[in-house]
Amino acid sequence: MIRVLLVEDDKLVRKSLISSFNWETFDMKVVGDAKNGEKALEFLETEEVNLIITDLAMPIMSGTELIRKVKENYSDIHVVVLSLHRDFDYIQDAMRLGAIDYIAKVELDNEEMDKTLKRIHDRIKLDEQPLRSTEKTEIQAVNKGYFLITDEEIDKYETRFRNEFKTLSIVVLGENVLYIDYEVNITDLKKHATSEIHPNEQILLVEIDSNHKLEINELESFVRKYKDSIFFYEVEKTGILSFYTLTSANIIRRRATKEEIQKLKEELISLKWCRSDDLLEKTLYDLRELRLAKNKLMSLLLLTIHECRRIYADILAVDLSLPDEFRSWQEVEKWFRETKETIHQKIFYTSVSEETTACIIEAIQIIEKKLDTSITANEIAKDVNMSRSYFSICFKQVVGNTFNEYVRVARIRKAKNFLLFTTEKVSVISEKVGYADVKYFSKVFKKSTGLLPSEYRKQQSKE
Numbered sequence: 001m002i003r004v005l006l007v008e009d010d011k012l013v014r015k016s017l018i019s020s021f022n023w024e025t026f027d028m029k030v031v032g033d034a035k036n037g038e039k040a041l042e043f044l045e046t047e048e049v050n051l052i053i054t055d056l057a058m059p060i061m062s063g064t065e066l067i068r069k070v071k072e073n074y075s076d077i078h079v080v081v082l083s084l085h086r087d088f089d090y091i092q093d094a095m096r097l098g099a100i101d102y103i104a105k106v107e108l109d110n111e112e113m114d115k116t117l118k119r120i121h122d123r124i125k126l127d128e129q130p131l132r133s134t135e136k137t138e139i140q141a142v143n144k145g146y147f148l149i150t151d152e153e154i155d156k157y158e159t160r161f162r163n164e165f166k167t168l169s170i171v172v173l174g175e176n177v178l179y180i181d182y183e184v185n186i187t188d189l190k191k192h193a194t195s196e197i198h199p200n201e202q203i204l205l206v207e208i209d210s211n212h213k214l215e216i217n218e219l220e221s222f223v224r225k226y227k228d229s230i231f232f233y234e235v236e237k238t239g240i241l242s243f244y245t246l247t248s249a250n251i252i253r254r255r256a257t258k259e260e261i262q263k264l265k266e267e268l269i270s271l272k273w274c275r276s277d278d279l280l281e282k283t284l285y286d287l288r289e290l291r292l293a294k295n296k297l298m299s300l301l302l303l304t305i306h307e308c309r310r311i312y313a314d315i316l317a318v319d320l321s322l323p324d325e326f327r328s329w330q331e332v333e334k335w336f337r338e339t340k341e342t343i344h345q346k347i348f349y350t351s352v353s354e355e356t357t358a359c360i361i362e363a364i365q366i367i368e369k370k371l372d373t374s375i376t377a378n379e380i381a382k383d384v385n386m387s388r389s390y391f392s393i394c395f396k397q398v399v400g401n402t403f404n405e406y407v408r409v410a411r412i413r414k415a416k417n418f419l420l421f422t423t424e425k426v427s428v429i430s431e432k433v434g435y436a437d438v439k440y441f442s443k444v445f446k447k448s449t450g451l452l453p454s455e456y457r458k459q460q461s462k463e
Helices: 011-020 037-044 063-073 089-097 110-128 155-164 186-194 216-234 258-269 277-290 294-316 329-348 354-369 377-383 388-399 403-421 426-432 438-449 453-462
Strands: 002-007 028-034 051-055 078-083 101-104 141-150 170-172 177-180 203-215 241-247
Touching: 002 011, 002 037, 011 028, 028 037, 037 051, 037 063, 051 063, 063 078, 078 110, 101 110, 141 216, 155 170, 155 177, 155 186, 186 203, 186 241, 203 216, 216 241, 216 294, 216 329, 258 277, 258 294, 277 329, 294 329, 294 354, 294 388, 294 403, 329 354, 354 377, 354 388, 354 403, 377 388, 377 403, 388 403, 403 426, 403 438, 403 453, 426 438, 426 453, 438 453
Parallel strands: 002 028, 002 051, 051 078, 078 101, 203 241
Antiparallel strands: 141 177, 141 203, 170 177
């Protein structure tokens, strides 16, 4: 049973979450609730918790600070972010700190929540899945053999192989991994494995071909660390037996460095991969080469989507989204190609060249970082090495708004986020979005939304 702690400063929201959703269906139980991060930490001192679902904007101790402290002191507890909107900067900070998922309050209906709870349940169970060995084995060390990995129970394959290959050494390593001795004929092995495959099943036969022998505990350790990654990246499609050879060169796997991951993240959010098929294939190659664990890959893609939404939402006018999960690398590639087409058609299919469009996109990124300052078209044009007049013409063609119109829209959007997710005064928010005069800011805000900033905050807090 996954023991859940809800952290949200609004008591009515906490009660609604507790009573409205099918927690038990997904092997979950709400064991407590807290109104801020400080109260949540007090609860953790005396109670066992497996999952924290926390709001971010709370008094006394924010959700972001709570996540930081939980990861420092309770590293085995999973954290999910509860957020009013999906496309806000704070979600990215939470994901960087180790949150595994987020729940958008605007999607809190039973059907969507069931999907979300299932996704979270599956992620937790995947992280916590123990390895098991059903029998003692005489195998001491091997340099050849096979792993059979499936996304279903391994029992049917174990039974089949024990019946067909009487002298075979077989060890069950986990709920869905089988080690098979190398003496079996590979053709027979494939034949009997194929006969058991379900049409929707994913299954991979991994041949071990190592120059040095592996102790059985080394095999178990390798499976624990890398079987999910191998399975994810090497399965070709459902309903067929995929095959992969594991050599000495890739048995000892190098983990991707933070610098490599950061470099690739910057490549992803630059949207350069949307400009052409060649650039997309390069990005996909670089991403696959990192061989990130499935959960880390998903976290990187979530950050990428959030960044794209944050910077390009006013241009795309379409909601970029990720599926609840990817079962294989092939599904990731398909999603990238479809997303590339969506962005390419919205941004790059213009009358200006792709190189010029790329400069305008770079300009948008610069604008986003400088919204708290007094920025001009002339300044940004210089930053992207374009003349003032040509920059203004191209900006309107790519973005759909003039430079000044876009800056105003971006500032109001950012102000809305501050009003919704912080308790900062309107005068402070005004300065943070580039308006030194709070009265002028309120006037511009009302013209855009029909409400004064304080009225907007009050209205949204009731919804």
